[in-house]
Amino acid sequence: MSEVRKTRAEQAKEKKAAFGSDVDLLKYQLLSNHQSDPLELDPLTNEDRVKIIQSGIDLDGQDKAGTFFQTDHRIVHCSAKQPGLEVLPTAQALAEYPWLEELYWQAVPVDADKYTAQAELHFQNGYFIRALEGQRVTTPIQACLYMKHDNTAQNVHNIVIAEEGSELNIITGCATAPSLQSGIHIGISEFYVKRGAKLSFTMIHDWAEEVMVRPRSGIIVEEDGLFLSNYVSLRPVRSLQMYPTTRLIGSGAVARFHSILLAPPGCELDTGARVVLEASHTRAEIVSRTITTGGVIKARGHLVGLKPNVKAHLECHGLILADEGIIHAIPELEGHKSGVEMSHEAAVGKIAEEEIEYLMARGLTEEEATAAIVRGFLNVQIEGLPPELQAKVDEAIEESEKSML
DSSP states (O other): OHHHHHHHHHHHHHHHHHTTOOOOGGGSEEOOSOOOSOOOSTTSOHHHHHHHHHTTOOSSOTTOSEEEEEETTEEEEEEEOSTTEEEEEHHHHHHHOGGGGGTTTTSSOTTSSHHHHHHHHTOOOOEEEEEOTTOEEEEEEEEEEEEOSTTEEEEEEEEEEEOTTOEEEEEEEEEEOTTOOEEEEEEEEEEEEOTTOEEEEEEEEEOOTEEEEEEEEEEEEOTTOEEEEEEEEOSOOSEEEOOOEEEEOSTTOEEEEEEEEEEOTTOEEEEOOEEEEOSTTOEEEEEEEEEESSOEEEEEEEEEEOSSSEEEEEEEEEEEOSTTOEEEEEEEEEEOSTTEEEEEEEEEEOOOHHHHHHHHTTTOOHHHHHHHHHHHHHOOOOTTOOHHHHHHHHHHHHHHHHHHO
16 A cells, blocks of 8 residues: 555655646746846847847837847846826836835735746846726737846736726737757736736747746636637647636626647646636636647646636647647636526647548648648637737737748
8 A cells, every 4th residue: 555655655756746847946046136227138049039039029119119138137128109198117116116015016925926926036027007087998908028148037017907997908029049958937927907908928939948947827807807818829838837817706797718838848837817707797718729749738727716707618629740749628616606507618639630631632741631630729709809819919920830840
């Protein structure tokens, strides 16, 4: 019996390690935080610019409502072009707005784990984005967190506030310099969606093969508020672990999460989302599309209905394109009251041979047929997403097709 228990314990430990659940933070250098003066974009090389553009960021920012750019621990650029919009480094916002301390670390517990602890102890800025009450900022704001120095830790704390009746559309492109081999990104993000506000947040990430990524996000949505999250990761990364938690605390609040993920060989993705429906007449949706070409993906989803008259749906579809690939779908539904309506759908498999044969019979090669099926699988039209942000998602998918097949 003891031998059986030991074997199970060892298996559990191996399984936990397989999904990159722990990182030795001492391996990574902490850069000095003294340099905080804004820099121009000139220090970026042409290779840097290409990498940043691939993550969905427009460096000239002419058609953007605001721009935030941080390289490692240094603020490179920060501006807002539309009245009623604020884009600041987090440290500056905390200094200018004493009331912000009341929100700081409220959506994400500071003692959640060692990553949140490091973000607090070794704070390296991040962005503060706010739409003032009633302001509709429909033109996207762009934010880029770029890692340039090898084997370093980037620890940022982001705060986004959509005040009552406002609207924000944000696209973030996190990326690493072509020369960077390894590093860790720890990103704390807190979102506050006030009564009747709308916030869409689209992330297109382009990391390096040996980079560890540990985002820790929390979202609080008030009455009739909408939070829309879109996450796209189609480039190699060593280990990504994210599990944002949303609290729908006001009647009529809505949260939607959509993720599109690719795991090539050597890549470990432990991703998902959790939504707690704390008020009646709230709604939630979690949808993921995952593909492995040899990497490991754990796709989680957890819906918690605490009040009657709530509706929520969880959907996870995965494609395995290589024998070495693994996809582990974990859907969870938790209802606490009568009148809760929650559902889930999960499917993991390979491309059906008859689908490939059907397309080949119409003149496509096997490679073209496979590419067409994969493109259709990833082509998720996201309800409520502005056309420009949908176009960025489509571009990221198109650019990644050759590398995934």
